[in-house]
Amino acid sequence: MAGDGARWVPVDLLGRDLGAPGEWPDAEAALEALGLGYLGGVWTLETPSGSERVRLVEVTPRHVTVASDDFGAIDVPVRTTELPFPAPPELRAPA
Numbered sequence: 001m002a003g004d005g006a007r008w009v010p011v012d013l014l015g016r017d018l019g020a021p022g023e024w025p026d027a028e029a030a031l032e033a034l035g036l037g038y039l040g041g042v043w044t045l046e047t048p049s050g051s052e053r054v055r056l057v058e059v060t061p062r063h064v065t066v067a068s069d070d071f072g073a074i075d076v077p078v079r080t081t082e083l084p085f086p087a088p089p090e091l092r093a094p095a
Contacts, residue, residue, distance in 0.1 A: 013039065013059050015086025041094030042069050045081065054081070054091075061085055 007021035010030040018030045045054045045066055054066035057080065064083045070076040083091060 010034075014064060014091070015061075038093060043094060044092040045083075046090040046092070059085075064091070066091065 008024050008027035009021050010018040010027040012018055012031075012034060013036075018034065019027070039056055039059070041055075043054050043056065043066065045052045053069040053071075055069045056064065057067045058065040063085050064087045066081050066083065068076075068079040
């Protein structure tokens with residue numbers, strides 16, 4: 001969470017704001033409601049060549065690394081892409 005001592009903004013692990021500034025309990029509730037499960041889903045990365053299915057493989061305060069997801073195929077090479085932190089809007093959450 002980020003705040004000025006009076007108002008708090010819930011921030012997810014990808015560095016994205018989850019809502020408007022508010023009271024500490026509201027920000028905390030937003031983070032608890034989100035949980036950690038969102039990190040394990042299939043994400044969409046918009047690239048100049050189109051949309052790509054990806055999964056998060058590393059999230060640090062310096063970068064976010066995603067890997068291609070070819071529907072779980074084990075015989076397809078995995079491509080990784082390093083994105084800046086906070087994650088850019090081109091990385092879209094699972095629907």
